Amino acid sequence: xxxxxxxxxxxxxxxxxxxxxxxxxxxxxxxxxxxxxxxxxxxxxxxxxxxxxxxxxxxxxxxxxxxxxxxxxxxxxxxxxxxxxxxxxxxxxxxxxxxxxxxxxxxxxxxxxxxxxxxxxxxxxxxxxxxxxxxxxxxxxxxxxxxxxxxxxxxxxxxxxxxxxxxxxxxxxxxxxxxxxxxxxxxxxxxxxxxxxxxxxxxxxxxxxxxxxxxxxxxxxxxxxxxxxxxxxxxxxxxxxxxxxxxxxxxxxxxxxxxxxxxxxxxxxxxxxxxxxxxxxxxxxxxxxxxxxxxxxxxxxxxxxxxxxxxxxxxxxxxxxxxxxxxxxxxxxxxxxxxxxxxxxxxxxxxxxxxxxxxxxxxxxxxxxxxxxxxxxxxxxxxxxxxxxxxxxxxxxxxxxxxxxxxxxxxxxxxxxxxxxxxxxxxxxxxxx
Amino acid sequence: xxxxxxxxxxxxxxxxxxxxxxxxxxxxxxxxxxxxxxxxxxxxxxxxxxxxxxxxxxxxxxxxxxxxxxxxxxxxxxxxxxxxxxxxxxxxxxxxxxxxxxxxxxxxxxxxxxxxxxxxxxxxxxxxxxxxxxxxxxxxxxxxxxxxxxxxxxxxxxxxxxxxxxxxxxxxxxxxxxxxxxxxxxxxxxxxxxxxxxxxxxxxxxxxxxxxxxxxxxxxxxxxxxxxxxxxxxxxxxxxxxxxxxxxxxxxxxxxxxxxxxxxxxxxxxxxxxxxxxxxxxxxxxxxxxxxxxxxxxxxxxxxxxxxxxxxxxxxxxxxxxxxxxxxxxx
Numbered sequence: 124x125x126x127x128x129x130x131x132x133x134x135x136x137x138x139x140x141x142x143x144x145x146x147x148x149x150x151x152x153x154x155x156x157x158x159x160x161x162x163x164x165x166x167x168x169x170x171x172x173x174x175x176x177x178x179x180x181x182x183x184x185x186x187x188x189x190x191x192x193x194x195x196x197x198x199x200x201x202x203x204x205x206x207x208x209x210x211x212x213x214x215x216x217x218x219x220x221x222x223x224x225x226x227x228x229x230x231x232x233x234x235x236x237x238x239x240x241x242x243x244x245x246x247x248x249x250x251x252x253x254x255x256x257x258x259x260x261x262x263x264x265x266x267x268x269x270x271x272x273x274x275x276x277x278x279x280x281x282x283x284x285x286x287x288x289x290x291x292x293x294x295x296x297x298x299x300x301x302x303x304x305x306x307x308x309x310x311x312x313x314x315x316x317x318x319x320x321x322x323x324x325x326x327x328x329x330x331x332x333x334x335x336x337x338x339x340x341x342x343x344x345x346x347x348x349x350x351x352x353x354x355x356x357x358x359x360x361x362x363x364x365x366x367x368x369x370x371x372x373x374x375x376x377x378x379x380x381x382x383x384x385x386x387x388x389x390x391x392x393x394x395x396x397x398x399x400x401x402x403x404x405x406x407x408x409x410x411x412x413x414x415x416x417x418x419x420x421x422x423x424x425x426x427x428x429x430x431x432x433x434x435x436x437x438x439x440x441x442x443x444x445x446x447x448x449x450x451x452x453x454x455x456x457x458x459x460x461x462x463x464x465x466x467x468x469x470x471x472x473x474x475x476x477x478x479x480x481x482x483x484x485x486x487x488x489x490x491x492x493x494x495x496x497x498x499x500x501x502x503x504x505x506x507x508x509x510x511x512x513x514x515x516x517x518x519x520x521x522x523x524x525x526x527x528x529x530x531x532x533x534x535x536x537x538x539x540x541x542x543x544x545x546x547x548x549x550x551x552x553x554x555x556x
Numbered sequence: 557x558x559x560x561x562x563x564x565x566x567x568x569x570x571x572x573x574x575x576x577x578x579x580x581x582x583x584x585x586x587x588x589x590x591x592x593x594x595x596x597x598x599x600x601x602x603x604x605x606x607x608x609x610x611x612x613x614x615x616x617x618x619x620x621x622x623x624x625x626x627x628x629x630x631x632x633x634x635x636x637x638x639x640x641x642x643x644x645x646x647x648x649x650x651x652x653x654x655x656x657x658x659x660x661x662x663x664x665x666x667x668x669x670x671x672x673x674x675x676x677x678x679x680x681x682x683x684x685x686x687x688x689x690x691x692x693x694x695x696x697x698x699x700x701x702x703x704x705x706x707x708x709x710x711x712x713x714x715x716x717x718x719x720x721x722x723x724x725x726x727x728x729x730x731x732x733x734x735x736x737x738x739x740x741x742x743x744x745x746x747x748x749x750x751x752x753x754x755x756x757x758x759x760x761x762x763x764x765x766x767x768x769x770x771x772x773x774x775x776x777x778x779x780x781x782x783x784x785x786x787x788x789x790x791x792x793x794x795x796x797x798x799x800x801x802x803x804x805x806x807x808x809x810x811x812x813x814x815x816x817x818x819x820x821x822x823x824x825x826x827x828x829x830x831x832x833x834x835x836x837x838x839x840x841x842x843x844x845x846x847x848x849x850x851x852x853x854x855x856x857x858x859x860x861x862x863x864x865x866x867x868x869x870x871x872x873x874x875x876x877x878x879x880x881x882x883x884x885x886x887x
Contacts, residue, residue, distance in 0.1 A: 338766075
């Protein structure tokens with residue numbers, strides 16, 4: 124389900140890092156030895172043999188991140204991102220695996236299309252990448268794709284992300300039939316007759332600024348519908364980029380009732396609110412929109428209590444000239460691969476809102492579990508998927524920060540804390556600074 | 557020779573020094589408003605002379621860029637600049653490179669190459685003046701951006717209210733109609749908040765935006781709520797912004813019957829204002845529009861002098877210079 128270019132596995136030792144694996148309950152200064160891409164020893168004063176040594180002193184070594192929600196814009200908008208540039212950006216962000224959404228041009232809705240992406244990934248992906256296929260042909264919401272063949276062809280899951288599956292009848296069929304694929308169905312929850320023309324969260328700020336409101340209920344109504352269908356069909360669902368308090372409540376309730384629902388939230392929804400949109404900065408325009416302070420608080424609570432099981436960047440590159448327009452004319456979406464950890468560390472961990480361990484779990488094992496991928500762990504016998512973090516580094520985000528082909532980051536110009544120093548993905552050093 | 561390494565960031569033009577713009581009422585303070593109204597009044601006196609042209613802005617260039625149709629605003633900005641001897645140019649979207657698909661950024665950079673002192677811009681999209689401000693060195697005046705702001709309209713409305721009613725502090729203004737789509741309403745609510753006014757918004761529930769009370773106003777869906785106001789400010793039913801099937805109101809007929817401002821719904825002596833253009837027989841009864849208590853034509857005259865004041869204020873050093881000598885004598 125994950126594809127990357129072939130490269131030799133490495134032999135290395137990470138020396139004296141603070142090793143944190145939240146699931147194993149590990150938090151200690153240790154050496155980690157990797158032989159041929161596999162973790163073979165944790166301990167102190169490990170033999171380096173002829174291994175490459177990475178100095179981990181004053182750094183934190185954690186399981187590398189998994190981003191379940193990325194737009195690689197290939198095919199169709201290779202000026203905005205390619206598989207090579209997007210996976211390089213992910214490597215710089217500390218990721219060992221990412222999943223790409225199928226809303227490309229053309230849409231990934233056939234085995235042939237998927238096959239060509241897999242081939243490209245095998246030639247140029249810096250880190251393992253998986254591809255979701257669409258639920259409906261052309262994401263038009265009318266006919267199911269050949270889900271079984273797509274799954275056999277390597278689809279990591281199914282989603283019409285970017286648009287909802289509007290018809291409840293078709294959504295039900297997708298859940299029923301999708302069961303044969305063993306892959307997760309991921310849902311973009313939006314009732315478009317309520318969000319129509321919406322530019323930002325509907326509330327006090329939209330009233331004052333005059334931008335057309337995109338009410339929370341446009342999301343939560345669809346979340347409720349999809350959870351009801353998942354409960355009825357006894358099928359798991361993954362809910363994409365939740366933004367509203369009501370949605371978090373609905374997922375919490377459904378999970379308590381036994382629905383196998385996983386849910387993600389983005390760094391921007393966890394860190395910023397609609398108040399920031401008063402600046403009319405087009406890098407604060409995305410779908411779903413930044414919501415109120417109470418929605419943000421609900422997302423943070425959901426993240427902490429496990430209702431929100433994953434952090435996803437919804438990395439959405441856009442050409443510079445397409446964002447340099449009036450707010451109302453700008454496309455929805457912001458990038459996030461390279462800034463996710465720094466954003467979350469700066470806005471959630473440093474102020475004491477969320478424990479570091481929670482962030483590390485929701486950026487790594489959480490998203491992997493949602494799609495049935497191998498969880499990155501720091502245990503003997505596991506593939507080395509590791510990230511070395513410098514929690515003391517403070518730096519300014521500029522155009523030069525990005526390996527992505529696009530720079531539409533909501534953090535442009537901001538000073539953040541927390542830097543990725545080294546990323547090891549599938550047993551290979553893919554980023555080092 | 558030293559090696560020069562060009563970083564990607566260095567290719568961006570250096571940030572221009574902070575410049576005063578008039579994009580939103582939130583850009584100004586109560587003191588700014590008082591100064592602008594006083595300046596406008598001085599200009600009004602000057603227009604009573606036989607020769608109305610002042611040399612005040614001689615040699616200055618004011619470019620009016622209108623991406624949306626306008627009679628009052630574009631003509632008054634142009635005349636305001638001309639009355640003060642500035643050079644003016646007017647660009648309209650139709651017949652310009654906009655027709656050829658030129659982006660607002662490129663149009664702004666092109667016009668910026670002529671070193672204008674002021675760019676006055678009207679645009680159907682929120683945020684357009686902000687973009688122009690970022691890519692040119694000119695002072696930017698927002699002549700209306702989508703549903704966001706129309707700050708010079710609010711200023712001329714304050715001017716009209718003060719001249720006609722003698723005060724702004726404590727003035728109760730009822731704003732009636734399509735608040736949801738109205739940049740005029742948003743600017744006026746903020747302006748009246750600055751000057752100590754009281755605002756009641758009246759209209760159908762579908763056209764009163766959720767959360768608007770946070771701007772410091774009251775709302776009512778009953779037309780009777782205009783009864784206690786000193787000024788009834790009637791908004792145009794913006795038919796061009798009402799998409800088909802949006803169902804904000806079932807029909808204009810029903811709107812007029814329930815929320816139209818008619819003589820029967822007004823108290824004697826209540827002043828009526830409207831930013832224009834009017835839909836007679838929809839939001840305003842023709843008998844109200846033509847009555848002596850309607851200040852609509854007064855508003856248009858106020859538009860000229862307040863826009864003169866705005867241009868003058870942006871191009872001079874501000875309150876200190878004005879205090880030192882009256883604006884007319886500067887010339």
